[in-house]
Amino acid sequence: MINAPKPSGSIPDRSIYERRESVVRSYARAMPRQFGKAEGVWMHDDQGGRYLDFLSGCSTLNYGHNHPILKQALLDYIAADGIAHGLDLHTDAKAAFLDTFEDVILKPRALDYRVMFTGPTGTNAVEAAIKLARKVTGRELVIAFTNGFHGMTLGALACTGNAAKRGGAGVPLAHVAHEPYDGYFGPEVDTAELLDQRLADPSSGLDAPAAILVETVQGEGGLNAASPEWLRKIADIAKRHGALLIVDDIQAGCGRTGSFFSFEEMGFTPDIVTLAKSLSGMGLPFALTLFRPELDQWSPGEHNGTFRGNNHAFVTATAALGHFWSSDAFADDVRRRGALLEERLARIAAEHGFETRGRGMMRGINVGSGERAGAITAACFDAGLIIETSGAHDEIVKVLAPLVIDDALLSAGLDILETKIRDAMADDYAVAAE
Amino acid sequence: MINAPKPSGSIPDRSIYERRESVVRSYARAMPRQFGKAEGVWMHDDQGGRYLDFLSGCSTLNYGHNHPILKQALLDYIAADGIAHGLDLHTDAKAAFLDTFEDVILKPRALDYRVMFTGPTGTNAVEAAIKLARKVTGRELVIAFTNGFHGMTLGALACTGNAAKRGGAGVPLAHVAHEPYDGYFGPEVDTAELLDQRLADPSSGLDAPAAILVETVQGEGGLNAASPEWLRKIADIAKRHGALLIVDDIQAGCGRTGSFFSFEEMGFTPDIVTLAKSLSGMGLPFALTLFRPELDQWSPGEHNGTFRGNNHAFVTATAALGHFWSSDAFADDVRRRGALLEERLARIAAEHGFETRGRGMMRGINVGSGERAGAITAACFDAGLIIETSGAHDEIVKVLAPLVIDDALLSAGLDILETKIRDAMADDYAVAAE
């Protein structure tokens, strides 16, 4: 079924990358093939190889590659000379998106958010969110969390925990405190209480925050899933201390956890939410910052950006919302499939004494070291499965399959993963036995 | 020929914007129509109105809307299930883009740059550029210029001069000094020399800079065009003081000034160049940071972003480079048309004692006040001409027509502008005479 590349085949010249592309590239190193087409759960390389995609563009392709309904909507729009680039002008495509977002997403969830079209990348949405929080509260400090990942531009990077990414800034990253995430000090320590104590103490040195910025599941940080109890406490802490609660739902949102927003039915409502990645549904750049209407205190153009009117993305996003979110069927199916994934990963992990992580269709196994995780994902790739690692030490093998994957293919991919983990452990035992 | 909207027509409900879109929107305020289709130099609203576009998405649509060659290339690519979103994986579309960029742009200009695919917005490219400069030099200060505009994320915003934008940050914008641009203190004062003196003085308080970040023409800052002499001096100053020269060519690049890069044939080569806006050719989000190979000192993934592999944009960019830049014909035509524009604007300006600004097809008239400029552009819009203002006080009416516009339409648009300026001045005289 899966058809990995033939290494013996004639490999075309790739020297253009060596010659011209910055060495900053990363995924291309672990997956040294050239890809051309993709549909649904499959990616194809230029050597006839076919790969099952358990990475999904880091959760940007929740509905798979080139979903036919989204694709057709975009083809029709382009063919009819629909506006591609509209700055922040009113356009038919934007109106349709807003209408659909209101009807399909906001109203059924009783959420009253204003929608801000930021520059179409997640980091732009995060920058807009923290700017707004600082503007509205008149405070400067943002509280982010250990292992959090929020983007690479200077404001968002300051909120990101990863030292290697932070080191790239070249200037100190200020105005952010990184507090321990749920479970960071083990199950015995309630890190929300630690935070509350420091914020309540006028001599703790922790300044009054403009915002608390949190992911409900830390995608890049190791698939750590916060409990609803902890998140409710954080929401309450934000409120009591005059800070805004920002949920960065860029990776966990758009259905990945089994509901459109990752925080649904948890008993709190964020003041601000960021969305990007799977928002357009087809992988096109699109990002939003949502906030309570009372917070909409921007001056016109105070935060802008050339590509904030990416109408192609509005078109596919509208189609995706309409197709997948008009009823509960899709979300129900994702939750059901998430349970399958949980059960299967738990079994694989138990065999080796590993732990699982995550929530919904956003799960992984801590295989103990980044070296081992890298060996496993490399072996999977050779077997035709695209899968990546995550976590502070890249020690988590993460499964981010398209949400639309059918059960048989999910199972087939997990079979490969199971085998490659087993092989890696056998190798380890063999080495240890020598 | 031009067919402005019929205000008497039935106007559809726009309450969705009031209800759901953040008040941060700006262009939609001065152009309160809903647009649907667009082709070439024309935009169409949903009331049957047709507008000549002298804004071009702030220079993002240099080849006009939905150029047929670009459009067809994209339709074909999508129809064939070409990969839309590829993180930073090697893809056919990326290889084709790099090959074409090397052949058509770099080689003929004897430029040896590495290409970094940043998040697909201009501000992301600027953030990557200043990060790299800080990393490579081990210094923190970036020197930017008065009236410079470089983006809205925290690192780029610190480089931006506009106080209203800066005020949105909510935190102090540090590690950047804003020095006077060419001509800032009038023609008598050589601001490059002022800068040189302070950098050479160990007691000036101006720290040793990592980079000097400059636009050759300040698009948002009022169409101020630096002279080649001044730019060469700045390049020399950067070199002598151990700083990298970054040319932000996001608005002035991609042909707007009459050559692909705005700094061609000026006698210096920037260390780093940022590109975005018209790079994809069709208005799709795409941005690049270019730099000398010796500066390519990134660690893998040290600066990343979800949408850095926007393959749709690679496809249209490749088509645009091939179509417009394989020979000199297009650039020659832009230069010729730029001269027409210059001559015509000079005549309009002279009639009222105004000054013109700019270079190539990036020009404007300083009409003396933002209020007057706003009245003129509003009157133009009512007459079917989309045109905007620029400058510290929005006092410059700027002409950013598509580069592909034919001479007759350029002339027709300028006729409207001429009339509306004349009307505005007549009104002023009338008011003054009362």
Place this chain on the structure above:
Amino acid sequence: MINAPKPSGSIPDRSIYERRESVVRSYARAMPRQFGKAEGVWMHDDQGGRYLDFLSGCSTLNYGHNHPILKQALLDYIAADGIAHGLDLHTDAKAAFLDTFEDVILKPRALDYRVMFTGPTGTNAVEAAIKLARKVTGRELVIAFTNGFHGMTLGALACTGNAAKRGGAGVPLAHVAHEPYDGYFGPEVDTAELLDQRLADPSSGLDAPAAILVETVQGEGGLNAASPEWLRKIADIAKRHGALLIVDDIQAGCGRTGSFFSFEEMGFTPDIVTLAKSLSGMGLPFALTLFRPELDQWSPGEHNGTFRGNNHAFVTATAALGHFWSSDAFADDVRRRGALLEERLARIAAEHGFETRGRGMMRGINVGSGERAGAITAACFDAGLIIETSGAHDEIVKVLAPLVIDDALLSAGLDILETKIRDAMADDYAVAAE
């Protein structure tokens, strides 16, 4: 014995303070008398009032006021036209100080420190310490602790926990993280381990620190005394993570805890130590930064200050070191008296269910609220006892008697305190009973 001011006496005109002194004054508010002379443990006001001093200039007068030996040394020096102000020139007084400091303090303790004469205030010494740590390590972050107090200039203020003091900065206080001090989260949580975990985690968002800055007893922060075990762990953490350990011994040093340095015999040696307050012995401005010789990487004059050669202070400091520290007798006596104090405070506290805090002759009682503490110290003042509060909420009544106080006077002062606490509690019961 104690002779508080007669409120009925004719009070001289104090309007000069209202008219000319900034409202920033603080102690004068709670002790609204004008003082003239002072000797030993006594202060005298201009109305004939005599006060027992349990504040000792916040531990600046460990040897009491105008100690006769110090006073005579200074009188002799001045009378002989000894140099008062010597920039950083070599002077007889400086040489004598350095010789004595080496012989009496460093050698017996096997400490090999270089001595830096900073500007003569504690905050200057702290600024020098953190500058040096940043310079030597090439890192920017300083780790300080909750409730820490290190000074009011911008670098030291960033290390200070108190929100009211921090708010005075008017700019964000950056490059410092405030971590929980020993016992901050109760006896069950080892805050050193929490810190270690975050520093060891490359994704925690806590940057690699230049220094860990700690007080062994937090004088202003509430007389919290860290355990030797915790301090050893902190020293070890600093070493393992490449940070320098700075002990701010400004308030706890110079004998206050029963040894010259507060960290003696704890099993670790700080990389850098700051001293001030009681260093001159007579209350004259004097501060030092001490560090391991390998860290002495300053360029000449890289950190300077007009008053770094306050030779009067050198003279009295030399006299104080010679008189009090040439043998163990003084320290032994302070330790013995500290035990008396501990025992007595414990008894007072137990009567009301209060807790005691501190170490050596630096102790206090947590009376539960700042309001009550203020009422108690005010009543003490009316009874002729100068005593102040401390802590995040000013809820600690602190005893900082001169170290030279005789046991009878210490007891007499504590009698007043005991009575006033009892009165305050009786008032509370009365109020509660109403």
Place this chain on the structure above:
Amino acid sequence: MINAPKPSGSIPDRSIYERRESVVRSYARAMPRQFGKAEGVWMHDDQGGRYLDFLSGCSTLNYGHNHPILKQALLDYIAADGIAHGLDLHTDAKAAFLDTFEDVILKPRALDYRVMFTGPTGTNAVEAAIKLARKVTGRELVIAFTNGFHGMTLGALACTGNAAKRGGAGVPLAHVAHEPYDGYFGPEVDTAELLDQRLADPSSGLDAPAAILVETVQGEGGLNAASPEWLRKIADIAKRHGALLIVDDIQAGCGRTGSFFSFEEMGFTPDIVTLAKSLSGMGLPFALTLFRPELDQWSPGEHNGTFRGNNHAFVTATAALGHFWSSDAFADDVRRRGALLEERLARIAAEHGFETRGRGMMRGINVGSGERAGAITAACFDAGLIIETSGAHDEIVKVLAPLVIDDALLSAGLDILETKIRDAMADDYAVAAE
């Protein structure tokens, strides 16, 4: 008359400095003697050498060393057990100082300032000044000037221009812009106008400032004296742009320029003034921040410091104010002597084509290079004259003789300087002729 040290004499052991004093020491390098006593204009080393002091502790000893009236006042005070250290309590010595400062300084000049007793070093006074300006205006940026020197703690250091000092910070120095001082770009360029233009331009990137911080004569920066016209413009610019004008009068104040404040009779009144150095009159640490009563918006204790009540300094300051400033005689004499100095330096300078700098008794000669200036001052020192350099390249030989010097001794010192400059130039000619 002058009696330089006998180099052949037996030199005592100075190894204590090598062994124990930080290498940060600087003056001791160029003047490698050990000093013991000093009176009036004379300093004595421990080898019988006698030196005429043209440095005056960098203007800290305007009334000479150990002035008999000040000395006696201090001896009497100490002998009578006057309080040495008083935190910020009311004391007899403080009341006397405030009364005298009001009567002798403020009232005759019609200045209505509140007096803030900061920590007793200049840098503490500057920190308090900029904190207050930021607090009162709610703005963060301070505008300082090229070659300005304001102190070494982090807030004041950010306002200092010297790169070597700045480099010691180890963190970026933010929230300050360094603008060109009067004459910085030559006599043709009015730097006040350049500043005004940028502050008036909403797109210049120069944020609205909290304060403009200026020295009327830059002591460390090269004895640059601003013209009254320029200072009035700066005062006007501050007012028009909502910033507070802070005059840092730490070096130029206390009579150095011929009046108590250096800005007297210039036609403007600063909002805030800092004083230190010669304030105590005898070289004891003392610093003040003065401000208009409306600006006295501190909370009690919001800015504090252990040694803000250095009563010894209050005593000598009161004596100095009474003795030197109760009539105009002293100031008249300083002005007269300043004119002598000016005339004499001009003559010396003219002989070699050099330029003079400065104002009042704060003057120097630019001898063209730091190397030459160092050779000259070294030769002077060998001849018994203590004199130092200043300026960005240490190229200014500066004369900071005590203000009380008699004309004959001033002349004798200048004779040495004249000779040594002539010698140095002769050496240069000889070298050039070889």
